[in-house]
Amino acid sequence: MGDNAPILVGCGAGFSGDRLDAPEPVVRTLIRSGRPAAIMFETLGERTLALAQLARQQNPENGFEPLLERMLEPVLDACLTYNIRILGNFGAANPHAAARTIHALGRRLGCRKMRIAVVTGDDLIASGAVSALEQEDGAPFPRGEFISANAYVGAAPLVEALVAGADVVVTGRVADPSLALAPFIHHHGWSLDEHRLIASGTLAGHLLECGAQVTGGYFADPGFKNVPDPHMIGFPIVSMEADGRFTVMKAHDTGGLVDRRTVIEQMLYEIHDPARYLTPDITLDVTEVEVAGIAPNQVSVTGAAGHQRPDRLKVTVGYDGGWLGEGEISYAGPNAAERARLAMDVVQRRIGHVGPNVRVRGDIIGVASVFNDDAGAWLDGYFAHSGDVRMRIAVAAPDRRTAERAGEEVLALYTCGPAGGGGVRSAVRRRIATASGYIQRELVKPNVEMMD
Amino acid sequence: MDMSRLIETPLHRLAHGRTGDKGNRINISVIAYRAEFFPVIREQVTAERVAELFSHRRPTKVERYELPRLGALNFVIDDVLEGGVNDALNLDGHGKTNAFLVLSIPVWVPETILQLREEITA
Structure with missing residues (x-):
C-alpha cells in the first residue's frame, strides 16, 4: 500500500x-x-x-x-x-x-x-x-x-x-x-x-x-x-x-x-x-x-x-413489467415486402384493441424495424424494394394470455395469411420494469x- | 475561411459514435475522426436537427453537450424509447442502433476538408 x-x-x-x-x-x-x-x-x-x-x-x-x-x-x-x-x-x-x-x-x-x-x-x-x-x-x-x-x-x-x-x-x-x-x-x-x-x-x-x-x-x-x-x-x-x-x-x-x-x-x-x-x-x-x-x-x-x-x-427499483409476446414470419421474392405489410395489417386488425394496457406493434425487418416507432409512422415512409424480409408483431400486456396472441396470430398466417410466408418463430416472456429512485446516503x- | 466547393456527405464519413441508455433516456456521442471535421459537425449537427430526426418518437427533450478537446458532441435524448429498455416493443429496446441514425444525417463539407478523409482509410 x-x-x-x-x-x-x-x-x-x-x-x-x-x-x-x-x-x-x-x-x-x-x-x-x-x-x-x-x-x-x-x-x-x-x-x-x-x-x-x-x-x-x-x-x-x-x-x-x-x-x-x-x-x-x-x-x-x-x-x-x-x-x-x-x-x-x-x-x-x-x-x-x-x-x-x-x-x-x-x-x-x-x-x-x-x-x-x-x-x-x-x-x-x-x-x-x-x-x-x-x-x-x-x-x-x-x-x-x-x-x-x-x-x-x-x-x-x-x-x-x-x-x-x-x-x-x-x-x-x-x-x-x-x-x-x-x-x-x-x-x-x-x-x-x-x-x-x-x-x-x-x-x-x-x-x-x-x-x-x-x-x-x-x-x-x-x-x-x-x-x-x-x-x-x-x-x-x-x-x-x-x-x-x-x-x-x-x-x-x-x-x-x-x-x-x-x-x-x-x-x-x-x-x-x-x-x-x-x-x-x-x-x-x-x-x-x-x-x-x-x-x-x-x-x-x-x-x-x-x-x-x-x-x-x-x-x-425493479417491479413486474407484465408480459411481452412476439411472433415473426418471413416473406421473400417478388412483392415480398408488400405481402409482409399485408400480413402485419391482418394480425394488427385481428389483435385489435384487446385491453387498455395492451400495446401492439408491427415491424418489417429488412425494410424498417429498429428505427421504426410503435405507431408505424417511420415504416409508412418506406416502400418495398427489399426481397427478403421478416414481419414482426410484438404485444405488451399485463397478462401472459394476451401477450401470447402475438405468436398465435402470426402462426395462423401459415394458412390464413398472404402467400408464401415461412419460418414462423414466437416467444413470450415475463418482463421486469425498472425505475430510478434516490436515497439519502x-x-x-x-x-x-x-x-x- | 475555406472557399472550396461544398460537398454533401453523410455524417458517418466524418464521425463515429455510440449509444448509451439509462431507462427511457439515451445518449449518442458524435466523435470527429479528425480535428478538422469538428467545426463543420459542431455547426451543422445541432440539437434541433437531432430532435427532428427522432420526431416520430416524440422525445420530450434533446440536449447537446460539446467536448471540443475530444472533438466530440454528446446528445442526450429524453423519453425516446417508447417505454424504455424495460417496456419497449421495439426489437432494440435499448435504442442501441440509433447512433447510426444520427450518423446518417447529411452535412455539407468543404472539399479540401473532406479530402482529409482519405488519410483515415489509407
Missing part, C-alpha cells in the same frame, strides 16, 4: 453474458507484468438484480450470477497464486451464496485457502430503508409491489474488504466504476477527499466496466473503423499511477485494439452532462480530459476533474463480512 509503483486493474466481464474465455488472457497479462494487480467483473445490469431476486425466491441458494463458476474457473487458481484480487458484483441478490459457490469452486480446483469478503447493505428491501426512497425532485417515491430496490454503493466498503485482506470481494449492487476504483484507492493509499484522484480512478473504472467496449468491441464498422481479430478481442487493463495518470491497454496475444477512438467512444458511453457524471464516490467532470495514444494499444488519459460527491445514492449502511 502507498508505494509508488503503478497498479494494474483488468476487466474480466462487462455484463452478464460476456465472453467466458476473456478473463484468462487478462490474468496471464497481469501475471507477466509482475505488478500488483486486481481483476474486476461487472455483471449486473439494471434489470439483472430483479431477475436474481426472483430466482432467489424460487430457490434460496440461487440469485447470483448464473455463470459465476464458469466465469471464475479458468482464473481463480492463478489469481490466488499470484495474489491478484478479484472484485465482482456477481453476488447480485445473494452475495453469500455466491461466496459459498466460490469457496466450493476453490476446493474443487485445489486452490489455496482464500478469504472472501461479502459486501451487503445495498438491498433496501432487506434493510427496510426502502420506505425512505425519494424521486429525483425529493418527493416520496410512489409505493408499489417492488421485486427489488438496491442502492448503488460506492468504493468505500470494497476498500475496507481489501484492507481486511480479502482475496475475493463479492458485492450486490455497487456503482460499476467503484469495482476498479477500490483497488486503486487501496494500493495507492488515496483518500476519498482527494477529488482529482478519485475522479481519475472513477474514469478509469468507467472505461473498464464494459469490458471489450474500450478495446475494439462494439466498435467495428468495416472500411471506417476496422478491428483486428474481432473473434478474440482482448479485454482491457488499466495501469494506474499514484498521481492519477493512467494508461488503458489490453490483454496480450489477443485481438481488438485500444486507440484514441475506442477510448473516447467508451468515455462518453452512458454519460449525460459530461461535466457532472454522478457516482457515489465523486461527481465526475470529463470536459478537460486529454486522450493520447502513446504506443500501439496504449492510450494515456489525463485531466479528469472531480467535484463533491452527491448526498444521495441512486437506487434501481446515511440511510444506506454497507456491511463487510469476511468468509474464510
Whole structure:
C-alpha cells in the first residue's frame, strides 16, 4: 500500500453474458507484468438484480450470477497464486451464496485457502430503508409491489474488504466504476477527499466496466473503423499511477485494439452532462480530459476533474413489467415486402384493441424495424424494394394470455395469411420494469463480512 | 475561411459514435475522426436537427453537450424509447442502433476538408 509503483486493474466481464474465455488472457497479462494487480467483473445490469431476486425466491441458494463458476474457473487458481484480487458484483441478490459457490469452486480446483469478503447493505428491501426512497425532485417515491430496490454503493466498503485482506470481494449492487476504483484507492493509499484522484480512478473504472467496449468491441464498422481479430478481442487493463495518470491497454496475444477512438467512444458511453457524471464516490467532470495514444494499444488519459460527491445514492427499483409476446414470419421474392405489410395489417386488425394496457406493434425487418416507432409512422415512409424480409408483431400486456396472441396470430398466417410466408418463430416472456429512485446516503449502511 | 466547393456527405464519413441508455433516456456521442471535421459537425449537427430526426418518437427533450478537446458532441435524448429498455416493443429496446441514425444525417463539407478523409482509410 502507498508505494509508488503503478497498479494494474483488468476487466474480466462487462455484463452478464460476456465472453467466458476473456478473463484468462487478462490474468496471464497481469501475471507477466509482475505488478500488483486486481481483476474486476461487472455483471449486473439494471434489470439483472430483479431477475436474481426472483430466482432467489424460487430457490434460496440461487440469485447470483448464473455463470459465476464458469466465469471464475479458468482464473481463480492463478489469481490466488499470484495474489491478484478479484472484485465482482456477481453476488447480485445473494452475495453469500455466491461466496459459498466460490469457496466450493476453490476446493474443487485445489486452490489455496482464500478469504472472501461479502459486501451487503445495498438491498433496501432487506434493510427496510426502502420506505425512505425519494424521486429525483425529493418527493416520496410512489409505493408499489417492488421485486427489488438496491442502492448503488460506492468504493468505500470494497476498500475496507481489501484492507481486511480479502482475496475475493463479492458485492450486490455497487456503482460499476467503484469495482476498479477500490483497488486503486487501496494500493495507492488515496483518500476519498482527494477529488482529482478519485475522479481519475472513477474514469478509469468507467472505461473498464464494459469490458471489450474500450478495446475494439462494439466498435467495428468495416472500411471506417476496422478491428483486428474481432473473434478474440482482448479485454482491457488499466495501469494506474499514484498521481492519477493512467494508461488503458489490453490483454496480450489477443485481438481488438485500444486507440484514441475506442477510448473516447467508451468515455462518453452512458454519460449525460459530461461535466457532472454522478457516482457515489465523486461527481465526475470529463470536459478537460486529454486522450493520447502513446504506443500501439496504449492510450494515456489525463485531466479528469472531480467535484463533491452527491448526498444521495441512486437506487434501481425493479417491479413486474407484465408480459411481452412476439411472433415473426418471413416473406421473400417478388412483392415480398408488400405481402409482409399485408400480413402485419391482418394480425394488427385481428389483435385489435384487446385491453387498455395492451400495446401492439408491427415491424418489417429488412425494410424498417429498429428505427421504426410503435405507431408505424417511420415504416409508412418506406416502400418495398427489399426481397427478403421478416414481419414482426410484438404485444405488451399485463397478462401472459394476451401477450401470447402475438405468436398465435402470426402462426395462423401459415394458412390464413398472404402467400408464401415461412419460418414462423414466437416467444413470450415475463418482463421486469425498472425505475430510478434516490436515497439519502446515511440511510444506506454497507456491511463487510469476511468468509474464510 | 475555406472557399472550396461544398460537398454533401453523410455524417458517418466524418464521425463515429455510440449509444448509451439509462431507462427511457439515451445518449449518442458524435466523435470527429479528425480535428478538422469538428467545426463543420459542431455547426451543422445541432440539437434541433437531432430532435427532428427522432420526431416520430416524440422525445420530450434533446440536449447537446460539446467536448471540443475530444472533438466530440454528446446528445442526450429524453423519453425516446417508447417505454424504455424495460417496456419497449421495439426489437432494440435499448435504442442501441440509433447512433447510426444520427450518423446518417447529411452535412455539407468543404472539399479540401473532406479530402482529409482519405488519410483515415489509407
